[in-house]
């Protein structure tokens with residue numbers, strides 16, 4: 001969270017995290033397509049290699065007010081691959097809320113488990129207590145055959161108490177519900193922090 005008191009703006013960061021190919025970019029593309037063009041910036045995809053799985057993406061939108069301040073939500077996706085740990089940490093720095101996008105396919109369980117482990121490690125490395133960062137789970141690709149039941153996926157990920165949304169990002173199903181939920185948690189937390197700050 002970063003407050004510009006002069007402009008009366010509050011910058012909040014939400015990161016879509018998960019294994020590669022789980023549907024993070026597709027989710028962000030859908031969010032971008034459904035956000036009022038007057039209140040959002042371009043969707044920017046930074047290409048780190050020729051493969052689209054190695055992009056990280058960014059967009060910004062404005063919505064509502066928080067204690068008289070205008071919130072700007074900065075939404076990022078991170079590259080899943082191990083060798084992009086540096087990029088991932090850079091993107092995670094200053095994060096206010098997380099959407100973990102899991103690939104629901106049974107054969108992708110291992111990648112999901114590794115990604116949640118990486119996330120917790122990345123957060124600790126950055127000085128966060130992982131359980132204190134607002135997080136929701138988006139179980140994606142619910143349209144495919146051979147997917148895991150949500151409760152068992154949550155169990156494997158150690159995310160039992162976490163609010164969960166089933167999604168088909170390709171069709172936009174469930175994506176905005178997840179976004180609204182994390183925005184709401186992030187805003188609630190920001191209100192608490194602003195009330196405590198001297199500004």
Ligand SMILES: Nc1nc2c(ncn2[C@@H]2O[C@H](COP(=O)(O)OP(=O)(O)O)[C@@H](O)[C@H]2O)c(=O)[nH]1
Pocket residue numbers: 018019020021022023024025026027052053077140141142143144167168169170171
């Ligand atoms: N069947 C299906 N495919 C999806 C869904 N969401 C994303 N995909 C596909 O999965 C692949 C990887 O998606 P992408 O958003 O690039 O994954 P990222 O690496 O997490 O950013 C692409 O071919 C998408 O079209 C979904 O809900 N269902």
Ligand SMILES: [Mg+2]
Pocket residue numbers: 024025026052053054055056077
């Ligand atoms: Mg991507």
